[in-house]
Amino acid sequence: xxxxxxAKLSATVELAPGRSPAYETVVNFTxxxxxxxxxxxxxxxxxxxxxxxxxxxxxxxxGTVLKSVILESGQRRIVDLMMRGDFFSLQRDDPxxxxxxxxxxxAVTARIAHRDLISLPVSxxxxxRFVHERTCETISRLENHILVQGRTRSAQKxxxxxSLLCTHLSEEEGxxxxxxxxxYDIADHVGIAVETVSxxxxxxxxxxxxxxxTPRSLAMRQAQKLHPDLT
Amino acid sequence: xxxxxxAKLSATVELAPGRSPAYETVVNFTxxxxxxxxxxxxxxxxxxxxxxxxxxxxxxxxGTVLKSVILESGQRRIVDLMMRGDFFSLQRDDPxxxxxxxxxxxAVTARIAHRDLISLPVSxxxxxRFVHERTCETISRLENHILVQGRTRSAQKxxxxxSLLCTHLSEEEGxxxxxxxxxYDIADHVGIAVETVSxxxxxxxxxxxxxxxTPRSLAMRQAQKLHPDLT
DNA sequence: CGCCAGTTTGACAGCCATCAATGGGGGTGG
DNA sequence: CCACCCCCATTGATGGCTGTCAAACTGGCG
Numbered sequence: 423x424x425x426x427x428x429a430k431l432s433a434t435v436e437l438a439p440g441r442s443p444a445y446e447t448v449v450n451f452t453x454x455x456x457x458x459x460x461x462x463x464x465x466x467x468x469x470x471x472x473x474x475x476x477x478x479x480x481x482x483x484x485g486t487v488l489k490s491v492i493l494e495s496g497q498r499r500i501v502d503l504m505m506r507g508d509f510f511s512l513q514r515d516d517p518x519x520x521x522x523x524x525x526x527x528x529a530v531t532a533r534i535a536h537r538d539l540i541s542l543p544v545s546x547x548x549x550x551r552f553v554h555e556r557t558c559e560t561i562s563r564l565e566n567h568i569l570v571q572g573r574t575r576s577a578q579k580x581x582x583x584x585s586l587l588c589t590h591l592s593e594e595e596g597x598x599x600x601x602x603x604x605x606y607d608i609a610d611h612v613g614i615a616v617e618t619v620s621x622x623x624x625x626x627x628x629x630x631x632x633x634x635x636t637p638r639s640l641a642m643r644q645a646q647k648l649h650p651d652l653t
Numbered sequence: 654x655x656x657x658x659x660a661k662l663s664a665t666v667e668l669a670p671g672r673s674p675a676y677e678t679v680v681n682f683t684x685x686x687x688x689x690x691x692x693x694x695x696x697x698x699x700x701x702x703x704x705x706x707x708x709x710x711x712x713x714x715x716g717t718v719l720k721s722v723i724l725e726s727g728q729r730r731i732v733d734l735m736m737r738g739d740f741f742s743l744q745r746d747d748p749x750x751x752x753x754x755x756x757x758x759x760a761v762t763a764r765i766a767h768r769d770l771i772s773l774p775v776s777x778x779x780x781x782r783f784v785h786e787r788t789c790e791t792i793s794r795l796e797n798h799i800l801v802q803g804r805t806r807s808a809q810k811x812x813x814x815x816s817l818l819c820t821h822l823s824e825e826e827g828x829x830x831x832x833x834x835x836x837y838d839i840a841d842h843v844g845i846a847v848e849t850v851s852x853x854x855x856x857x858x859x860x861x862x863x864x865x866x867t868p869r870s871l872a873m874r875q876a877q878k879l880h881p882d883l884t
Numbered sequence: 885c886g887c888c889a890g891t892t893t894g895a896c897a898g899c900c901a902t903c904a905a906t907g908g909g910g911g912t913g914g
Numbered sequence: 915c916c917a918c919c920c921c922c923a924t925t926g927a928t929g930g931c932t933g934t935c936a937a938a939c940t941g942g943c944g
Contacts, residue, residue, distance in 0.1 A: 491800070499803045501796045511789045518796075540782050543774025550781075551771050557788050558742045562749075564795035565732045569722070571802040572730045572844035574933070576900070605923060613803035615901050620924055637923060805901070807932070836891065846933050851892055868891060868940095885944105892939075899932075906925080914917080 423470065424463045426530070428453060431461060434530055435483050445507040448481060451552050458538040464529045470522045474512045477536030479553065481509040485529025486602035490521050490610070500611040502564065505590060505602060509556040512536075525603045571613055579612050580622040581631060588642045598633070598641040605637075654701065655694045657761070659684060662692060665761055666714045676738040679712060682783050689769040693762050695755045701762070702752055705743045708767030710784065712740040716760025717833035721752050721841070731842040733795065736821060736833060740787040743767075756834045802844055810843050811853040812862060819873045829864070829872040836868075 426434065435449060452459055461483075464470055470487070473480055482504045489502040489510065501520065504510050512533065534542070543550040566586055573579045591599040605623075609616040626632045633641045657665065666680060683690055692714075695701055701718070704711055713735045720733040720741065732751065735741050743764060765773075774781040797817055804810045822830040836854075840847040857863045864872045 499800055501799050511792050513789060513793070516793070518793075539785075543778050543781050547774050550774050554771075554785075554788075557785075557792075558744060561742050561788075561791055561795065562744070562747070564792065564799065565749075567799060568732050568795065568802065569730055571799065572841075574844065574846075604921090606921095610803075613805065615805075616922090617902080617924080618900060621900090624924075805931095835889090837889095847890090848892080848934080849932060852932090855892075887943085889942090890940085892937100894937080895935090897932105897934085899930105901930085902928085904926085906923100908921105908923080910919105910921090912917105912919085914915105 423468060423472075426461045426463050428456070428459065428461065431483070431530075434463070447552070448507045448556075449483070451549065452481075452483065452532050454546070454549060455534060458534050458542075459532050460534070461530065461532050464524045464531065466524055466527050468524045468529075470524065470531070471520075473522055473531065473533060474514060474520075476533075477512050477514045478534045478539040479509055479557070480512050480531055480533035481556070482506055483530040483532055485524060485526040487529060487531065488523045488525050488603070488607065490523060491518060492521070498610050499613070500607060502567070503603070503607075503611060508563065509553075509560050511557070511560065525607055567611075576614050576618045577622045577625055579614065580608070580619060581626060583608065583612055584623075584626075584632060584640060585642055588640070596641055596643060598635060598639050601638045601640055654699060654703075657692045657694050659687070659690065659692065662714070662761075665694070678783070679738045679787075680714070682780065683712075683714065683763050685777070685780060686765065689765050689773075691764050691766070695760045695762065697755055697758050699755045699760075700752060701755065704753055704762065704764060705745060705751075707743075707764075708745045709743050709765045709770040710740055710788070711743050711762055711764035712787070713737055714761040714763055716755060716757040718760060718762065719754045719756050719834070719838065721754060722749060723752070729841050730844070731838060733798070734834070734838075734842060739794065740784075740791050742788070742791065756838055798842075807845050807849045807853045808856055810845065811839070811850060812857060814839065814843055815854075815857075815863065815871060816873060819871070827872055827874060829866060829870050832869045832871055 431449075431452065452461075462470070462473075464485070484506055487504045487510075488500050489504065490498055490500045492498055502510060514536070539553070542553065570579055570582045570586065573582060587601070588597075588599050591602075603611075605616050605619050609619045612619075614622075623632065623634070627634055631643055633643065635641075662680075662683065683692075693701070693704070695716070715737055718735045718741075719731050720735070721729055721731045723729055733741060745767070770784070773784065801810055801813045801817065804813060818832070819828075819830050822833075834842075836847050836850050840850045843850075845853075854863065854865070858865055861874055864874065866872075
């Protein structure tokens, strides 16, 4: 982990390809916060549990962060997947022991401590409004994932999961995107076995719903409407 | 649906049995908001989609509210279940068409419109802090449900689902609680078939994990630790 | 009494978790 | 440079679980 300054931030995230308008507002928000914000650069497989220490909220400026928990059975369950522009709450004294982990080669995160967050409404009310909007977006993201997990068949789960991922990663319809996680991560996120994930993806490829250049490079074809059993 | 005033509120919710300390803070919060709050009493199966109209956030003072969506296939999926003291976000211009529905005989809800919510940090900063805490609790609730849905076996899902429900409904360990929803609702919430829900509950009853006086009255025995395959 | 919604149980086919094995790619050390 | 190892992805085989269809039972209500 490496602390970075606001001044060095633009040099880092400017490189991020295909930034959407919504992401720019997050970068602007980060700059406007000034000294209240803490930035950090991480590398693959870094464990960033320390991010929770001072509470408040965090967000992702580049890369992908996984929020996970290890069950008594030893199984890892991924509760949330945060990508560029996504916010997440940092709850101290949470009896549930969550871990945060980087799943991309590199990631840049930002956060504000709880004490700075609660003083924000008086000092910068419009920034607080932005925080509230983003927190509601976090709720939407979790709700979407509940809908994905609620699908009965594994092919449906994977199809809707990948579809969500693609719309988040690229505005362009049908463009190839680089999956920010392994098959194992997908399995632990949707709650099915790795082998079933692999089989489901192979099945979708055969049916022409997705195309794979490499196992990590995926393009969605809008063929879902042609396959009513996937809805 | 019936509008009720703040003055009549105490007569309604005071009757709610087994109120926990956390719930009292919600009632206090409701009173302190004054004119900004809108109260409503509903009856079973009422559709309260109109609650979203002015945005902002809502919360439950008594009864149970379901947030659901109808898929193209005609299936109903329950995304969230809000009980006494639970908050939920009311997002206008959400492309996803959610419905809100009462699953108990009666329910009382409260809400603040978006315009009142965004002016709250300047007028009553400590109330806004409370809103933020509750919004984070909403995130925790959804995360917990993702963990429930992530379980592989249906008996595990039902066991952890009912366990969560009981700890939320009663502080007393092992006390019988009245389930605020039907087997169909449970099925649509955890994403399995009704018959499987029924079979799983019967299975748990045979193994001594739960006890049922009536199909709706349930008591958890802390026997889960005796059954390692349920963790 | 008949109807209806909710719950439960049975039978069965299809799907999925598990175990097992193979192949590919990137890294390290010889 | 090559051998080796490890992680990841994929495919096969199989038993067990679950979705689906069907039917019976309950309690409430007109």
